Amino acid sequence: xxxxxxxxxxxxxxxxxxxxxxxxxxxxxxxxxxxxxxxxxxxxxxxxxxxxxxxxxxxxxxxxxxxxxxxxxxxxxxxxxxxxxxxxxxxxxxxxxxxxxxxxxxxxxxxxxxxxxxxxxxxxxxxxxxxxxxxxxxxxxxxxxxxxxxxxxxxxxxxxxxxxxxxxxxxxxxxxxxxxxxxxxxxxxxxxxxxxxxxxxxxxxxxxxxxxxxxxxxxxxxxxxxxxxxxxxxxxxxxxxxxxxxxxxxxxxxxxxxxxxxxxxxxxxxxxxxxxxxxxxxxxxxxxxxxxxxxxxxxxxxxxxxxxxxxxxxx
Amino acid sequence: xxxxxxxxxxxxxxxxxxxxxxxxxxxxxxxxxxxxxxxxxxxxxxxxxxxxxxxxxxxxxxxxxxxxxxxxxxxxxxxxxxxxxxxxxxxxxxxxxxxxxxxxxxxxxxxxxxxxxxxxxxxxxxxxxxxxxxxxxxxxxxxxxxxxxxxxxxxxxxxxxxxxxxxxxxxxxxxxxxxxxxxxxxxxxxxxxxxxxxxxxxxxxxxxxxxxxxxxxxxxxxxxxxxxxxxxxxxxxxxxxxxxxxxxxxxx
Ligand SMILES: Cc1cc2nc3c(=O)[nH]c(=O)nc-3n(C[C@H](O)[C@H](O)[C@H](O)COP(=O)(O)OP(=O)(O)OC[C@H]3O[C@@H](n4cnc5c(N)ncnc54)[C@H](O)[C@@H]3O)c2cc1C
Numbered sequence: 001x002x003x004x005x006x007x008x009x010x011x012x013x014x015x016x017x018x019x020x021x022x023x024x025x026x027x028x029x030x031x032x033x034x035x036x037x038x039x040x041x042x043x044x045x046x047x048x049x050x051x052x053x054x055x056x057x058x059x060x061x062x063x064x065x066x067x068x069x070x071x072x073x074x075x076x077x078x079x080x081x082x083x084x085x086x087x088x089x090x091x092x093x094x095x096x097x098x099x100x101x102x103x104x105x106x107x108x109x110x111x112x113x114x115x116x117x118x119x120x121x122x123x124x125x126x127x128x129x130x131x132x133x134x135x136x137x138x139x140x141x142x143x144x145x146x147x148x149x150x151x152x153x154x155x156x157x158x159x160x161x162x163x164x165x166x167x168x169x170x171x172x173x174x175x176x177x178x179x180x181x182x183x184x185x186x187x188x189x190x191x192x193x194x195x196x197x198x199x200x201x202x203x204x205x206x207x208x209x210x211x212x213x214x215x216x217x218x219x220x221x222x223x224x225x226x227x228x229x230x231x232x233x234x235x236x237x238x239x240x241x242x243x244x245x246x247x248x249x250x251x252x253x254x255x256x257x258x259x260x261x262x263x264x265x266x267x268x269x270x271x272x273x274x275x276x277x278x279x280x281x282x283x284x285x286x287x288x289x290x291x292x293x294x295x296x297x298x299x300x301x302x303x304x305x306x307x308x309x310x311x312x313x314x315x
Numbered sequence: 316x317x318x319x320x321x322x323x324x325x326x327x328x329x330x331x332x333x334x335x336x337x338x339x340x341x342x343x344x345x346x347x348x349x350x351x352x353x354x355x356x357x358x359x360x361x362x363x364x365x366x367x368x369x370x371x372x373x374x375x376x377x378x379x380x381x382x383x384x385x386x387x388x389x390x391x392x393x394x395x396x397x398x399x400x401x402x403x404x405x406x407x408x409x410x411x412x413x414x415x416x417x418x419x420x421x422x423x424x425x426x427x428x429x430x431x432x433x434x435x436x437x438x439x440x441x442x443x444x445x446x447x448x449x450x451x452x453x454x455x456x457x458x459x460x461x462x463x464x465x466x467x468x469x470x471x472x473x474x475x476x477x478x479x480x481x482x483x484x485x486x487x488x489x490x491x492x493x494x495x496x497x498x499x500x501x502x503x504x505x506x507x508x509x510x511x512x513x514x515x516x517x518x519x520x521x522x523x524x525x526x527x528x529x530x531x532x533x534x535x536x537x538x539x540x541x542x543x544x545x546x547x548x549x550x551x552x553x554x555x556x557x558x559x560x561x562x563x564x565x566x567x
Binding site: 251 | 332335338345413437441442447450456458461463476480482483488496533534536540541549551560564
């Protein structure tokens with residue numbers, strides 16, 4: 001029976017929700033183990049959160065100074081060392097997982113599956129390609145480890161109702177020194193909800209026109225308790241940071257409510273919002289492709305409609 | 316002496332990013348007949364970056380390579396027109412899985428004694444986002460993925476990476492693999508004289524056999540289907556109606 005190892009994504013303190021979504025994916029097929037590997041400088045807090053996820057059978061805590069920051073070249077040999085006990089090795093399809101999992105697969109001498117959106121048994125999976133214009137069903141051979149990333153927008157996070165045992169593992173693998181972490185520069189988002197997990201997201205596009213005007217998007221988002229997103233054109237033009245890009249090459253999200261303001265709806269953008277519950281589009285161009293997927297469309301000038309909407313939402 | 320002798324830039328021939336591709340009605344594949352094909356946009360960015368590195372005097376030579384059928388020479392000529400020095404076609408009649416592609420690229424890296432590979436972070440057809448990382452693993456060298464800024468200082472590259480949290484800066488020793496994100500640069504347009512000049516640049520064809528690479532297929536494709544369609548929505552006339560519709564759905 002399948003034994004699944006999931007690589008935890010975390011920032012040293014908290015487990016990223018992508019990990020709990022990998023657990024949910026693993027729980028859709030028959031398994032005899034779902035274990036989580038926590039590589040960290042000091043993984044105490046993260047291991048405890050991982051152990052609490054429903055369905056998890058064990059947590060392997062790998063503390064090492066080299067694991068202080070997540071580097072694929074450093075983590076991959078350690079994951080490979082653990083992988084021999086498992087039939088599957090999963091990571092989230094976040095930038096962390098996308099960086100790491102192919103390296104793990106190649107070191108194990110196997111291919112990798114990207115963006116699993118559903119499992120039909122332990123060796124048969126569906127994944128999107130061509131910017132989500134097509135869905136592929138593939139079967140992996142049973143005599144080799146299945147290394148894969150899990151499309152986080154396709155799964156709900158497993159709940160924190162369990163209490164799995166935690167064991168410690170000392171690193172044996174030789175760790176390379178050829179890759180060095182320097183720094184992370186992130187915009188904390190002003191205390192707003194996280195784009196990848198928020199129930200509501202308001203995104204702005206090129207139509208917003210400037211970084212100053214993007215304030216309007218933030219105001220509407222704050223009114224709705226929403227996270228802020230952006231189209232590639234808005235990011236390229238400097239209206240918003242790259243971490244806010246939604247789409248094929250940005251974040252794939254599944255909020256209950258997605259409000260797209262001044263975004264045309266290019267296929268690469270739509271790929272990122274296909275799983276949203278309700279899509280609202282505000283655009284002056286009635287022919288904008290976004291209206292083809294929007295549940296509620298409003299043909300209007302955003303500079304009139306958005307302030308009016310903020311007003312109508314009260315406060 | 317520059318730190319980098321040869322930069323290898325793999326180019327993939329893919330459906331143009333502006334084409335809306337669909338699954339064939341019989342589900343046997345994608346309807347690609349007569350569709351415009353281009354260099355994968357991320358690979359074009361990779362080549363542009365390599366050109367800038369060479370123009371700064373930090374590298375000697377740029378080799379572009381494609382793995383695919385004879386028609387892929389179109390994209391290689393495109394790469395030569397942009398400014399690459401030489402091109403290699405690894406002639407293969409069918410689509411290879413990323414692991415075999417990575418093994419093939421490793422063979423090219425060794426054959427060309429390349430110190431730097433710059434490649435797209437993903438191809439917009441397969442959307443796998445794997446090959447650069449796999450190549451780095453097989454090569455036993457660093458990877459700087461999703462790069463949006465790249466600088467060299469002797470044998471060390473500093474890369475800014477686009478990650479979910481924002482931007483991350485890492486340092487890698489050469490030789491190394493870099494994969495590109497969209498904001499690394501804006502590729503130049505090729506001019507007619509460059510296209511003519513490119514016809515005279517060397518383009519070599521090799522086989523997987525010559526590179527000692529055994530192609531391997533691990534995953535069996537069971538089917539291809541179109542994605543689920545979202546039901547068509549409604550248009551509202553004004554902001555009040557929008558608010559009402561949101562209330563009805565209990566979203567506000
Ligand atoms: C390889 C590749 C990957 C890509 N990845 C992504 C990705 O991950 N995410 C992404 O978003 N894009 C991506 N793109 C880019 C994508 O193709 C589009 O170019 C981009 O999404 C367009 O952004 P936009 O809708 O903001 O801009 P535009 O297409 O310029 O649309 C602006 C819209 O604003 C409307 N507008 C203008 N003024 C107003 C106003 N006053 N009030 C209301 N509406 C107004 C216009 O009618 C128009 O519809 C990618 C492209 C490529 C080639």
